[in-house]
Amino acid sequence: MTVYNINLGIGWASSGVEYAQSYRAQAFRNIDISAKFIFSDLILGNNIADLTANLGFDDDQIIWLYNFFTDIKIAPSTFLLDTFVKQNHLEQRNFILQPDNGMKELQYKSAKEKLTIVPRYNDREKGTIDQVTYVVNNQLIKRDFYSYTKYATEYYSGDTHDNHVVFREFYNGDGTIAYTQHLDGEGHELFEFPNQNYYSKTDLYREMLLKLNFKPDDIIILDRMDEDKQLVNGQLIFEHHLPAKLVIPVHADHYDKHYTNEHQVLWNNFYEYQFTHYRDVSAYVVATDRQRELLTSQQKHFNHAKPQINTIPVGSLEHLVKPEKPRKTHSLITASRLANEKHIDWVIEATVVAHKTVSDLTLDIYGEGGERSRLQDLITKNNADSYIKLMGQQDLKNVYQKYETYIAGSTSEGFGLSLMEAVGSGLSMIGFDVPYGNQTFIADQQNGYLLPYTEDWSNSRKEQLLAEAIVKNFTEADLASFHEKSYSLAESYLTKNVAKRWQQLIGELQHA
DSSP states (O other), rough: EEEEOOOOOOOOSSSHHHHHHHHHHHHHTTTOEEEEEEESSSOOOOOOHHHHHHTTOGGGEEEEEHTTTTSSOOOOOOOOOHHHHHHTTTTTTEEEOOOOOOSOOEEEEEETTTTTEEEEEEEEETTEEEEEEEETTTTEEEEEESSEEEEEEEEOOSSSOOEEEEEEEEEEEESOOEEEEEESSSSSSEEEOOOOEESEEEEHHHHHHHHHHHHHHTTEOOOOBBBSSHHHHHHHHHHHHHSSSSEEEOOOOOOOGGGOOSSSSOBOTTTTTHHHHHGOOOOEEEEHHHHOOOOOOHHHHHHHOOOOOEOOOOOOOOOOOOOOSSOTTEEEEESOOOOOOGGGHHHHHHHHHHHTTSOOOOEEEOOOOHHHHHHHHHHHHHTOOTTTEESSOOTTTTTGOOOOOOEEOOOOOOOOOOHHHHHHHTTTEEEEEEBBBBHHHHBTTTTTTOOOOOTOOOOOHHHHHHHHHHHHHHHTSSSSHHHHHHHHGGGBBBBBHHHHHHHHHHHHHTOO
16 A cells, blocks of 8 residues: 655745645654655756655655656765766866866866866765756756766757757666657647657656556545646546545645635635545545634535545644753744744734833744845834844754744644644744634643734734733743643644554545
8 A cells, every 4th residue: 555645846945735745754654654755846956856855755755757757766966076077088078177166066168179067066075966067158058967877968959048948858777768858948848758759748647647556545645736737737636546545635724715605615726626526535634623624514515515524733743842951031932934924023013012011021033034134124123133033944843942932923824833843842822813723722821822813903903912912921821831731732743643643544545
């Protein structure tokens, strides 16, 4: 039995979906379930093995559409620069290595060949490379891609004003061409194999699904679907998943409340297809009980359907984190992307107000994003640089424990991994009574304060509610009791317990 998890792309700064898959992979390891993670985006900026390993996936768990039809394995970039130089006889061809500026790229130039070859380090200390670029007359003409061997090459038109990729070759381990991807520059592509052509990425994806040869005890988890002109993978999964069972996780709020009433519902466009084709779905999975209850009632009301909907958290905790030394007194922490919808500005303004009462109050803000400069300006404008600080992007697993309280300004968290990690470190919690994360991780007046919220209220009213809760938290609350309640809430999110939920669902589906 294999669980196939369907995704599109992955990067260094991944989204909640990729993190959810990473947590799920760990849960499956705990219960010894074989899992594969399918990625279909063209990923050449970095070796996909480096990106997936960064999130804790094993190389043998990864299926990448573009190397599926080759015999090259997903593997780290271990190809040595010295090997490249020797194989291409750069010294004999009188290529001159240009002065090393300490960056990732080196330049080898040949006046005779009018060619510049630019290897890119993957790991400078180990001397390994992952790309080599070829430039003629300042025009990029070709780029090779390496893991433990060369696995792809893309060729460029060389046009002065519109230099674009015209075709790519994907190789087998012995250097032979497994297939060629042709592009016409207008979004059309053809995949040429020795004995077969595929006239779109969708056709190629369908062929991969057929070759996976799903079994009756397999599970397919469709995390992401794409419906653009290059790939229509969602519909293909629905058409070709049998005899395997199909599971749909819901990673976000599943509908728009502003356009929903008793007579109609506006589903989230990422899930509309899955919700309207519920007969093909063996189970939906949501992250919180609140969302399960709402989706269940909506399916019954709008679709007259009773699909199976399970609650399984998208994240998990390896263990509860207890403080190594006393927590910093009157300390707040928040962690998120620095984005407008996270409303970190409300948290800053509230902290400034609360600081007038709690004089040694501090707030540390973790994360990066487009709002950083605006937030820093707001801190400076309030003369709060001494007690409110932007801390940047960090691994927070052992950081939460240093603080007393976590505060959230966000008004929409499908789950809230940072909320889970905060209760896993025993923090008291402050946030608005909004779906679904705050409602899951904040037990009002037991481990913190779940504040009333109405969208139409002014920002100043929302900031005042946060400020009052901060003051109450640090002047009236029994923080020791709040911290113990958070640890109690976190127990069900331990990886071993989340794994049991997956084990139970998979067992039910296999015997259905």
